Amino acid sequence: xxxxxxxxxxxxxxPLKPTAQEGCPVKHSNVAPEGCPVKHSxxxxxxxxxxxxxVKKQKVYNVYSQEIDPTNNMPSNPNQEPxxxxxxxxxxxxxxxxxxxxxxxGTWTYPSEQMFFxxxxxxxxxxxxxxxxxxxxxxxxxxxxxxxxxxxxxxEEALHPGYALDTTNPWLYILQIVTxxxxxxxxxxxxxxxxRFCGRPDDLTxxxxxxxxxGYDKPFDRHDWVVVRNDNTExxxxxxxxxxxx
Numbered sequence: 496x497x498x499x500x501x502x503x504x505x506x507x508x509x510p511l512k513p514t515a516q517e518g519c520p521v522k523h524s525n526v527a528p529e530g531c532p533v534k535h536s537x538x539x540x541x542x543x544x545x546x547x548x549x550v551k552k553q554k555v556y557n558v559y560s561q562e563i564d565p566t567n568n569m570p571s572n573p574n575q576e577p578x579x580x581x582x583x584x585x586x587x588x589x590x591x592x593x594x595x596x597x598x599x600x601g602t603w604t605y606p607s608e609q610m611f612f613x614x615x616x617x618x619x620x621x622x623x624x625x626x627x628x629x630x631x632x633x634x635x636x637x638x639x640x641x642x643x644x645x646x647x648x649x650x651e652e653a654l655h656p657g658y659a660l661d662t663t664n665p666w667l668y669i670l671q672i673v674t675x676x677x678x679x680x681x682x683x684x685x686x687x688x689x690x691r692f693c694g695r696p697d698d699l700t701x702x703x704x705x706x707x708x709x710g711y712d713k714p715f716d717r718h719d720w721v722v723v724r725n726d727n728t729e730x731x732x733x734x735x736x737x738x739x740x741x
Contacts, residue, residue, distance in 0.1 A: 524599065573610045578608040583626040585609040590637060593655040595643045597690030605637050627721060639736065644689065647732050651687040655724055687730075703735050 506534045575587045585608040594603045595632070606614065608629045615621030624632070695717045703714050714735035 556610045573606065575607065575609050576613075577609070578613050578616050581626060582610070585612055585626055585629055590645075592637070593641060595688040597688040605633070607620060607641075608633050611636070643718070643720075647689075647722060647734075648687065650732070651722060651724070651730070655687065655730075686725040687722045690721045690729065692718055692720045694718055700733050700735055702725050 537580050577584065587607045587609045589607045589610075589720055590605045591611055592603045592605055595601075596603045611628065611633050612621060612624070696715070696719060699713065700717060703717070716736040716738050718734045718736070720732045720734060722732065724730065
């Protein structure tokens with residue numbers, strides 16, 4: 496990790512072909528046992544019987560020829576080796592987050608100090624980062640993501656609650672929404688999970704662009720988080736990160 500329209504995610508079921516033991520459900524007559532009942536033209540391309548009927552997704556690689564995970568645009572096999580020119584060893588232990596991971600029963604795992612440092616160097620942003628500061632940077636990074644998820648979960652609970660709200664009384668309905676948004680104990684009751692995310696630091700959101708016109712600083716980072724709900728619909732959240740002088 497670290498490194499809003501709703502789109503239904505529809506999974507098409509692939510019909511299974513009958514096995515040889517089951518046989519064909521249609522009774523044929525006057526067909527030679529070894530012959531095929533379907534007449535083929537000369538330009539028909541046959542598929543080998545041992546081939547898989549399911550088309551596998553193509554692997555995705557970055558500009559460094561590394562296979563990447565499409566859910567977070569990070570290498571599928573994270574590099575835990577010391578970076579070239581690294582002077583001091585860094586921790587390779589990864590910390591488990593509280594952010595539920597879509598498609599699983601678990602949560603997302605944060606990168607280790609070594610992985611974070613390698614990612615900075617790979618992106619050309621770590622030349623002025625001392626190894627002794629990486630632990631603090633990673634801690635801040637993880638804390639920001641936890642706080643961001645708490646806000647996303649609060650919006651999910653307000654807009655897509657996991658249990659029925661009383662809509663017969665408008666005032667009671669509004670009170671329930673406000674209570675869910677402000678009560679941290681109810682934040683994850685919608686069962687929404689973070690499905691995938693990506694960093695887009697160079698793409699300003701319309702709000703960020705508008706704020707710069709009024710003299711505000713640009714955000715130092717932007718994340719697009721896609722949340723999957725318990726009804727399999729998806730919702731995208733755009734998060735701008737700003738420096739806090741306090």
